[in-house]
Amino acid sequence: MPRDDTLAGVDSRTVETDRLETHYLESGGSGRADEGETVVFLHGNVSSSRFFEDVMADLSGRHRTIAPDLRGYGDSETKPVDATNGLGDFEADLHALVTELDLARPFVLVGWSNGGGVAMRYTIDHPEAVSDLVLINPLSPYGFGGTKDVDGTPCFDDYAGSGGGIGNDDFVAGLADRDRSVEGQTSPRKVLRTYYVDPTHTFDDDREESYLTGMLDTATGDENYPGSSNPSDNWPGIAPGETGVNNAISPKYCELEAITEIDPDEKPPITWIRGEDDQIVSNASLFDLGTLGRMGELPDWPGEDVFPPQPMVDQTRAVLETYADRGGEFEEVVFGNTGHTPHVEVPGDFLDRLESVVDG
Numbered sequence: 001m002p003r004d005d006t007l008a009g010v011d012s013r014t015v016e017t018d019r020l021e022t023h024y025l026e027s028g029g030s031g032r033a034d035e036g037e038t039v040v041f042l043h044g045n046v047s048s049s050r051f052f053e054d055v056m057a058d059l060s061g062r063h064r065t066i067a068p069d070l071r072g073y074g075d076s077e078t079k080p081v082d083a084t085n086g087l088g089d090f091e092a093d094l095h096a097l098v099t100e101l102d103l104a105r106p107f108v109l110v111g112w113s114n115g116g117g118v119a120m121r122y123t124i125d126h127p128e129a130v131s132d133l134v135l136i137n138p139l140s141p142y143g144f145g146g147t148k149d150v151d152g153t154p155c156f157d158d159y160a161g162s163g164g165g166i167g168n169d170d171f172v173a174g175l176a177d178r179d180r181s182v183e184g185q186t187s188p189r190k191v192l193r194t195y196y197v198d199p200t201h202t203f204d205d206d207r208e209e210s211y212l213t214g215m216l217d218t219a220t221g222d223e224n225y226p227g228s229s230n231p232s233d234n235w236p237g238i239a240p241g242e243t244g245v246n247n248a249i250s251p252k253y254c255e256l257e258a259i260t261e262i263d264p265d266e267k268p269p270i271t272w273i274r275g276e277d278d279q280i281v282s283n284a285s286l287f288d289l290g291t292l293g294r295m296g297e298l299p300d301w302p303g304e305d306v307f308p309p310q311p312m313v314d315q316t317r318a319v320l321e322t323y324a325d326r327g328g329e330f331e332e333v334v335f336g337n338t339g340h341t342p343h344v345e346v347p348g349d350f351l352d353r354l355e356s357v358v359d360g
Contacts, residue, residue, distance in 0.1 A: 001014065001075065002014055002023070003023075003075065005210075006053065007054065008057060009027050009060035010025050010053055011025065013026055014075070015100055017096035017097055017100045018100075019093050020071055021077040022068050022076050022077070022096075022097050023069045023075035024066055024067060024068040024069065024097065025052070025053060025065075025067045026056075026064070026065065027056045027057065027060035027064070027065045028056075028059060028060045028061070028062065028063050028065055037064075037107065037108055037131070037359075038063065038064045038066065038105065039059065039064070039065045039066070039107065039108045039110060039354075040066050040067070040068075040094075040107050040109050040110065041055070041056070041111075041112075042068070042070070042109070042110065042111040042115030042116075043067065043069070043073065043074075043113075043115050044112045044114045044115050044116075045246075046175065046188075046215050046218050046225060047073065047112075047211075047215060047218075048069045048073050048074030048075075048213075048214035048215075048217055049068060049074055050074070050210050050213065051341065051343070052110075052112075053067075054343075054344070055350065055354070058347070062355075066101070068094065069217075070090050070115070070118070071090065071093055072218065072225065072245070074217050075217065078219040078224065080223035081223060081227070081243060081244055081245055081247075081248055083164075083240070083241070083242055083243055083245075083248040083250070084242050085248075086248055086249075087118050088121065090121070091118055091122045091125060095122070098129065103129075106129055106130060106131035106268075107129065108130075108358050109122060109134070109268075110134040110136065110354070111133075111134070111135055111136065111138060112341070113136070113138065113280070113281060116136060116137070116138025116139050117139035117143075117254065119133060119138075120133075120141065120256045120259050121256060123259060123268065124256070124258050124262065127267065127268065130268045132269050132270075132271065132357050132358070133268045133271070134270075134271045134273065134354060135272045135273065136273050136341075136342060136343060136350075137273070137281050137340050137342070138272070138274075138316060139254070139256075139281065140152075140310065140312040140315040141255075141256035141257045141319040142251050142254070142256075142310075142315050143250050143253070143254030143255075143256075144162060144246070144251075144254075144281075144288075144310070144312075145163070145288055145289060145290075146159045146250065146251055146289075146310070147251050147310050147315070148307070148308050149311065151318075152251060152315060154252075155290075155307045156235075156239075158230075158232050158239040158240075158252075159239055159250055160232040160234035160236070160238060161235065161236055161238070161289045161307060162239075162250040162252065163227060163229055163238070163239060163240025163246050163250040163252070164222065164226045164227025164228050164240065164241050164244045164245075164246045164247050165226075165230075165238030165239070165241070166289055167226030167227075167246055168186055170184070170186040171186040171188065172220050172225070174186065174187050174188050175188055175215065175216055175218050175220050176220045178216045188216060189208075189212055192211060192215060195279050195280055195286065195339070196211075196339065196341050197339045197340065197341050197344060198337055198339035198345060199339075200337070201339065201344075201345050211344070221244075222243055222244055224244055224245060225245045225246065226244055227240075227241055227244015227245055227246045227247040227248070228241025228242065229241045229247075235293075235302045235306070235307060236298060240253070256319075257319050257322075260322045260328075262328070263327075264328065265327075267327055267328035268328075269329050269357075270320060270323065270328065270330040270331070271330070271357050272331065272332045272333065273335070273350065274332075274333070274334055274335070275338030275339045275340060275341070275342050275345065276334050276336050276337075276338065277336075277337060277338060277339050278339050278340045279339060280339075280340045282313055283309060283312060283314060285309065285310065285312060289307070290307050290308050290309040293307060294308070294309060317332065333353055335350075
């Protein structure tokens with residue numbers, strides 16, 4: 001059902017595509033030729049379109065903006081995620097929505113965190129549809145967890161240390177229980193305040209409640225978040241399963257470096273925006289088992305040579321440099337004193353960069 005609590009200038013809609021009943025936010029009109037560019041926003045893991053609502057309200061008078069809730073998130077339909085195709089389910093759902101909404105002109109595609117991975121996958125499969133690609137603190141092109149160098153070399157052949165089994169059980173239970181309390185280090189509200197943003201960031205009360213709702217509207221379980229797992233003889237004893245979000249972003253299935261192979265004539269310019277204090281996607285992510293092992297938070301860590309922290313930022317930079325070497329272009333923009341969510345933490349600076357892309 002459409003929401004009735006959106007910000008001024010933003011509409012809540014639901015459409016039935018041939019894949020999914022998709023809820024999306026929209027602002028700025030219907031894409032007529034006399035309107036500005038269309039911008040499509042893709043949210044990250046354990047979140048929803050709500051995290052882009054403020055930006056969309058600011059853009060509503062100048063551009064058409066669309067932000068869908070991905071499957072299993074927000075107010076969209078919940079369906080299983082087939083992880084064996086990487087982020088393919090999310091990409092195909094997006095393509096079905098783009099087709100249903102008849103977005104005939106190339107659009108600016110903006111992806112945050114896991115949504116950055118979906119945006120890369122969409123650009124790989126449909127480069128002609130994307131005029132510009134904006135990545136906000138994106139998932140590494142080699143996925144999340146279990147790789148050791150800028151080339152994405154797996155720590156183990158079975159990709160142990162990545163996938164659905166590395167999710168925090170207490171956090172998942174908090175999501176399932178729709179816990180809005182401030183109790184505990186793993187409560188969704190505490191995670192929002194501590195990790196989604198730089199811990200010094202202060203939320204407006206109403207907006208914090210909306211973002212928290214966006215987190216709690218996450219379908220949990222083996223088929224969604226975090227996903228299934230398999231036992232492993234390798235540290236830490238858990239390998240990816242075949243269903244669910246965290247398996248879809250495991251390096252076993254998530255392969256996005258093919259973005260470098262797009263024909264040079266079809267490569268959209270890429271703007272890579274990130275917060276320098278990101279604790280989720282970084283070279284020492286506090287959600288990466290290699291980092292936690294090095295900190296002594298996990299027992300029997302096999303050491304730096306076997307399972308170091310994944311160099312997520314360095315991996316992304318290396319792939320984008322190859323993208324440029326093969327005929328594309330990219331710009332890296334770093335915001336200081338900013339965490340995983342620049343569009344929430346420093347919306348003015350973020351909008352300035354985004355509008356420089358959209359207005360060309």
